[in-house]
Amino acid sequence: MSYLEVGVSEIPIELLLEADPSEETIASYLEGAWYFAAKRDEKVIGACIAKPINTGTAEIFNIAIYPQFQQQGVGSGLLRFALNELKTKNMQRVELSTGTFGYQLTYYQRHGFRVDRVVKNHFLDNYPEPIFENGIQHQDALRLYVAF
Numbered sequence: 577m578s579y580l581e582v583g584v585s586e587i588p589i590e591l592l593l594e595a596d597p598s599e600e601t602i603a604s605y606l607e608g609a610w611y612f613a614a615k616r617d618e619k620v621i622g623a624c625i626a627k628p629i630n631t632g633t634a635e636i637f638n639i640a641i642y643p644q645f646q647q648q649g650v651g652s653g654l655l656r657f658a659l660n661e662l663k664t665k666n667m668q669r670v671e672l673s674t675g676t677f678g679y680q681l682t683y684y685q686r687h688g689f690r691v692d693r694v695v696k697n698h699f700l701d702n703y704p705e706p707i708f709e710n711g712i713q714h715q716d717a718l719r720l721y722v723a724f
């Protein structure tokens with residue numbers, strides 16, 4: 577497995593759709609971002625999109641691993657790599673929005689993220705279709721951060 581920074585042309589849109597069901601939302605954060613990839617046998621199997629949103633602060637807008645490669649440590653390796661790269665790009669803080677339940681919340685907190693605040697109605701206001709996980713509709717989001 578190799579982790580590296582790549583150009584936007586190397587990031588498959590289907591991969592980003594695993595984490596974010598809206599192509600329109602994806603298009604809104606792709607430009608001017610940093611693109612990190614996990615590659616196996618020269619093939620991209622995971623991607624992480626991050627972008628500066630303020631001086632010294634970046635946001636992770638998308639992190640996804642193809643389903644057949646999930647739960648094998650690739651997502652943890654990619655997140656660790658991306659956080660390290662962001663640190664070397666002089667970011668002192670990384671933020672992201674995620675659902676209020678689900679394994680992703682555990683995953684981020686294992687990597688040092690803490691809860692900053694609740695964003696009421698985030699999934700209702702920003703996505704055209706309802707998003708369900710484990711039979712529960714995502715409504716509010718949690719804003720998480722890690723500071724270096």
Ligand SMILES: CC(C)(COP(=O)(O)OP(=O)(O)OC[C@H]1O[C@@H](n2cnc3c(N)ncnc32)[C@H](O)[C@@H]1OP(=O)(O)O)[C@@H](O)C(=O)NCCC(=O)NCCS
Nearest residue numbers: 594595639640641646647648649650651652674679680683
């Ligand atoms: C979130 C994601 C990037 C994590 O990548 P990954 O390669 O599966 O992660 P890892 O194998 O390093 O596992 C990280 C943790 O998540 C857990 N996990 C991953 N997929 C899971 C699943 N489908 N169900 C339950 N737990 C899961 C792992 O068991 C592990 O838990 P642990 O640290 O307690 O052992 C990946 O699962 C994914 O692409 N999910 C769909 C897109 C998504 O939800 N992105 C985040 C948007 S908020």
